[in-house]
Amino acid sequence: MxxxxxxxxxxxxxxxxxxxxxxxxxxxxxxxxxxxxxxxxxxxxxxxxxxxxxxxxxxxxxxxxxxTHLRYRKYYDGVRVSELDPFAExxxxxxxxxxxxxxxxxxxxxxxxxxxxxxxxxxxxxxxxxxxxxxxxxxxxxxxxxxxxxxxxxxxxxxxxxxxxxxxxxxxxEGKTASEQSMICGDVEADGLDPGVWHQWFDREGAVLLSPFRDSRSWQIQADVERDADGTVLEPSLAGFQRRLDLRAGETGVRLRNLTWSSTWRVNVRxxxxxxxxxxxxxxxxxxxxxxxxxxxxxxxxxxxxxxxxxxxxxxxxxxxxxxxxxxxxxxxxxxxxxxxxxxxxxxxxxxxxxxxxxxxxxxxxxxxxGLRIGYRWSSLARGRGTHCLEPGDRAPDAPCHDRDGRAVRFFEVFAGPHFTLLGFGAGTAAAVRRLAGEDVVGRVVEVDLIDSDRHARRAYGIDGDALVLVRPDNHVAMITEASDADGVLGYLRDVGAVSGQQAA
The missing domain is CATH 3.50.50.60 (FAD/NAD(P)-binding domain)
Known part of the structure; x- marks a missing residue:
């Protein structure tokens, strides 16, 4: 089994x-x-x-x-009107x-x-x-x-x-399907296009988009659908994609070939x-x-x-x-x-x-x-107090620090793996951290002495004094509590079954 x-x-x-x-x-x-x-x-x-x-x-x-940083190049009625990197900031x-x-x-x-x-x-x-x-x-x-x-x-x-x-x-x-909002997609090769940008042709009737991939001759094409005289949506084909491109882009000289995958997509909200x-x-x-x-x-x-x-x-x-x-x-x-x-x-x-x-x-x-703002503040697994910028249930931020030997260590390196992570901010947490490190917690318990020399961690977590922060295995904040609250942290770990010997009822 x-x-x-x-x-x-x-x-x-x-x-x-x-x-x-x-x-x-x-x-x-x-x-x-x-x-x-x-x-x-x-x-x-x-x-x-x-x-x-x-x-x-x-x-x-x-x-x-x-x-990454794929530039978006927009054309309107066949004329290039803008180009930008929307992820520059x-x-x-x-x-x-x-x-x-x-x-x-x-x-x-x-x-x-x-x-x-x-x-x-x-x-x-x-x-x-x-x-x-x-x-x-x-x-x-x-x-x-x-x-x-x-x-x-x-x-x-x-x-x-x-x-x-x-x-x-x-x-x-439950939900709805909006058949009138449809699109055809496919993978094609395209000759005559700059492979460093996502080409987007628009007019008042529809759009054709050609997005490149790294080290590949293949592009993903997205286009408004073709319909026959009765209004029935036609199945996507290489010839159909070429017709949509020519209609939306005008005389570009771009020729499509080698359609390897295609699909018709309809708006579903369910x-x-x-x-x-x-x-x-x-x-x-x-x-x-x-x-x-x-x-x-x-x-x-x-x-x-x-x-x-x-x-x-x-x-x-x-x-x-x-x-x-x-x-x-x-x-x-x-x-x-x-x-x-x-x-x-x-x-x-x-x-x-x-x-x-x-x-x-x-x-x-x-x-x-x-996706960085998605969290679970309402969850029963979100416990303790919040700070001026972080609440239990939120995504746990990364932070660059150093160990005692001067080696750069990021929080995400410490989080990586199937375990809970306990962050002790300030010398006042030492006793609680030592006690909890002695517990047999599922996964692994590693004590890493990090120096927040540039205060990146304190700024990201909104902590000025001493505090304990427990981070879940999926890198969301489980708990923010007082520096001495080892009992609270241990109680949380027991509640979720993360302490060895604690069997589910």
Whole structure:
């Protein structure tokens, strides 16, 4: 019997699998497809997702194959009207090392995550289609087409907007589909274009966008749909993409060829009313779908997995029970609702870009889209007091420091891995830190003596005196408390099952 079966091997499922596998759990990842995906699909990673991937150990690999600071070049009625880097500001900061979106094809990210997963001895099982689910006695029995079966303690549906897991659970997926708001996407090669910019042609009727990828002849093309005389949307084709480009861009001389993937996208705004049914969970597009404006789809799924992973690991180890698992829905369901509203607003901003010659897709670049402000202040896992700039539940900021030997050390380096981190600000925390370091906390306990010589940490955390800050494994602030409050911190760790010997009731 496995600890966890994950259905769906996209970015959400693979992120979750890597997080669980590095904790030593027995994980199976199944996918109905007979081959790994090859389309560019979701092509942007926001700064928060880059922090997640760095923690999982693939940050440098992702950065090496992605594009940052991609310039947006806008044309209106075939005439070039603007060009800018919407991520030029604010630049990397002490508390946020990633300053903008990173562009790469989704198939490449999935390949990187599969390689990382393979390092833990786990391989995606292709051609494995889920057909049935049954829960009994704290276990989940899954049935697959062809007669295969799997039994696990938990199962997670990361199988997309048409999720079989969601349908088998009977979970509602309320919302709307706006068929009149449609778009065709594809991967093509394009001759005669500057590969250093994202080309965006607009007029009052529609748009064609061609986005490059690093060290690749392939571009992602997005365009308004073609319709026949009856108004029926035509299936995307190479000839159709060329017609849309010629219509929106005019005589550019750009020729498209080698269409390797295509899809028709319609505006869907839907979400579930619950993320959990017994020992089965939903994540990513299986739980929420929304307009693609702002590129939040893949990122929201990755961050669903990041939230669920450490909780599921503690539960699978018998240390935590339903109360901790319930916080996955408590924390992520409001984020899904916010994302649906926010991306709807961004979609309206795209509509404005069709009307104003000087405005382009930079209108959808916002601080909120970076993911760094997303937190869980309302959560039952957010405890203690706040500071003038940080509250329990918020993302834990990075900070550059030095150790006693003068070596540069960032907070994110200390956070990386499947453990809680206790930060002791000031000499008054020494006794509490020593006491807590002696506890047998799940994961690893490492005492790192850091010097905040430039006060980056104190500024980022808003702490002037002495205080303890407990950081969760998903790098959100669990607790801010008094310098001597070792009992409070230990109580928190016991409540979530992170102290050895504390079994879930």
């Amino acid at each position: 496995s600890d966890v079966v994950i259905v769906g091997a996209g970015p959400t499922g693979l992120t979750l699998a890597c997080e669980l596998a590095r904790r030593g759990l027995d994980v199976r990842v199944v996918d109905r497809s007979v081959a790994h995906g090859h389309g560019s699909r979701g092509k942007t990673l926001n700064p928060r997702s880059l922090e997640v991937l760095a923690d999982l150990g693939v940050g440098e690999v992702v950065a090496a194959v992605g594009l 604010p630049g990397p900061t002490a508390d946020a090392p990633y300053d903008g979106m990173l562009f790469l094809p989704q198939w490449r990210l999935e390949e990187i995550l599969r390689d990382r997963l393979a390092a833990f001895g786990v391989k995606v099982e292709l051609g494995t289609e889920l057909t049935g689910l049954r829960q009994a006695d704290g276990k989940v029995a899954a049935a697959f087409a062809g007669g295969g079966r799997a039994e696990s303690r938990y199962l997670v549906g990361c199988d997309g907007g048409r999720s079989t897991v969601r349908k088998l659970l009977g979970v509602s997926f 979400m579930v009313d619950r993320y959990r049914a017994g020992n089965v969970f939903l994540a990513g597009d299986a739980a929420h779908v929304h307009p693609i404006a702002g590129g939040l789809g893949m990122n929201t799924g990755i961050q669903d997995a990041w939230n669920l992973g450490w909780k599921l690991a503690l539960a699978a180890g018998g240390r935590a029970g339903a109360e901790l698992l319930d916080t996955y829905q408590e924390e992520r369901l409001p984020i899904a609702a916010w994302t649906l509203d926010f991306t709807g607003t961004l979609l309206d901003a795209v509509g404005e870009a069709l009307e104003k010659p000087g405005v382009g897709l930079e209108k959808v670049v916002t601080d909120e889209g970076r």
